[in-house]
Amino acid sequence: MQSNRILDRKIDNKDFSRREFPMLEKNFEFLSKMANKETGIQLGEHKRDLVYSRIVRRIRVLKLKNFNQYCEYLVRNKDKELGDFVNAITTNLTSFFREKHHFDFLSDTVYPEIIAQKKSSKKIRAWSAGCSTGEEPYSLAISLDKTFGSKKEWDVKVLATDLDTNVLSFGREGIYTPERLDGLSRSITHNNFTKIPNPDGRGSVFSVSDHLRRYITFNQLNLLNEWPIKGKFDFIFCRNVVIYFNKETQQILFDRYANALKPNGYLFIGHSETLHGVTTRFESLGKTVYRKIS
Numbered sequence: 001m002q003s004n005r006i007l008d009r010k011i012d013n014k015d016f017s018r019r020e021f022p023m024l025e026k027n028f029e030f031l032s033k034m035a036n037k038e039t040g041i042q043l044g045e046h047k048r049d050l051v052y053s054r055i056v057r058r059i060r061v062l063k064l065k066n067f068n069q070y071c072e073y074l075v076r077n078k079d080k081e082l083g084d085f086v087n088a089i090t091t092n093l094t095s096f097f098r099e100k101h102h103f104d105f106l107s108d109t110v111y112p113e114i115i116a117q118k119k120s121s122k123k124i125r126a127w128s129a130g131c132s133t134g135e136e137p138y139s140l141a142i143s144l145d146k147t148f149g150s151k152k153e154w155d156v157k158v159l160a161t162d163l164d165t166n167v168l169s170f171g172r173e174g175i176y177t178p179e180r181l182d183g184l185s186r187s188i189t190h191n192n193f194t195k196i197p198n199p200d201g202r203g204s205v206f207s208v209s210d211h212l213r214r215y216i217t218f219n220q221l222n223l224l225n226e227w228p229i230k231g232k233f234d235f236i237f238c239r240n241v242v243i244y245f246n247k248e249t250q251q252i253l254f255d256r257y258a259n260a261l262k263p264n265g266y267l268f269i270g271h272s273e274t275l276h277g278v279t280t281r282f283e284s285l286g287k288t289v290y291r292k293i294s
């Protein structure tokens, strides 16, 4: 008897129209279509829970009663609400030196190649596309600084972009809790962060040092829109971003990355992503590292 009640509750829990803030089938369809059109992100059936929990926060803030009202609100106030809607549905999981082998490849292969080739124009341009809360571009800055920091004649810059304005503010601020620095060696932490009192009064936090900040420019950019970018990149990190896009959107995007890279430039993608069957403009060097070939 008791186990049936538990089962009933579980089934009810999947019936989103009976939750505290009812979400009807048509509401989910509307929101996933809007997400796809505005961001390229695909919110399939399995993302219902995610959509519910993320949008409920907006519903509470706006003091609405259900998803129907939220969809109507979004239509009527699109200019005002779209940014918060987009911020709510993005997934921003990241960490310092995520997929360490990419950073090893930079130090072992890419940097020596650049040093050998660029005898006159000592300039490096890197792009962290879908940079989330900044751990990826700061990891790039740490890695670049280790090789080029002492070579003052080098002009090194990292462009960090994301669609989500909340994560960009976080990245720009560059302040991380000790847990976020877990896994970084003592020397990396010591050389690149300053320990400061936590503004909320609890313990300490770590602020990115100025010598790293100067490498990075954070800008909002929707990868599906125009890219106001001048010049070409030596390498692009676009990791764990296209996983949420359909194949057609990925094809367009990777073609644009090939155009944005210098000849033989490198593209780094996420561990569960591939260019196989998506584009022929890159050759695979293994372990989700690609080189532009055309």
Ligand SMILES: C[S@@+](CC[C@H](N)C(=O)[O-])C[C@H]1O[C@@H](n2cnc3c(N)ncnc32)[C@H](O)[C@@H]1O
Pocket: 038, 039, 040, 041, 090, 091, 092, 093, 094, 095, 098, 129, 130, 131, 132, 133, 136, 161, 162, 163, 164, 167, 221, 222, 223, 224, 238, 239, 240, 241, 270
């Ligand atoms: C899971 S995070 C990956 C962060 C980092 N690249 C990494 O691998 O650790 C994905 C990021 O892509 C961003 N994103 C999703 N769709 C985007 C779009 N259309 N344009 C720009 N950024 C987008 C999200 O806001 C999110 O911060």
